[in-house]
Amino acid sequence: MGTSLTPEFWERFVVLLVLAAGVTCVLTAAVDGLAVRLLRRRTRRTLPWTPHPPQRSDHRVSVHS
Template sequence: MGTSLTPEFWERFAVLLVPAAGITCVLTAVLDDVAVRLLGRGEPRTPSRLPHHPVRKDHDRTSAYC
């Protein structure tokens, strides 16, 4: 007993496929946004100032530039 795929089947398939693809895209974007927000929560967005690195002054070393 073989069944053929009727035009009504293809119509219903297309009607269900389009919203399913749209819901998948929207849900993926929302979950991606949530993941980015959760991962970035512990880090400051802009550093308050650059870290201070003390300048070493080694007078006993000769400079490579004369």
């Protein structure tokens, strides 16, 4: 015996489908925002250290102490 789907079923189905899509969009946006924040923090921390170039002076360093 086949059963027919009632209008009440379709109403609940549509409500749950829309709710699931909304929750998915909100969670995706939250996780993406968190991932972007973590990547930005990581790139700021891992900048390569560049030593300052030696400064030139006009006088010569003495060889004898």
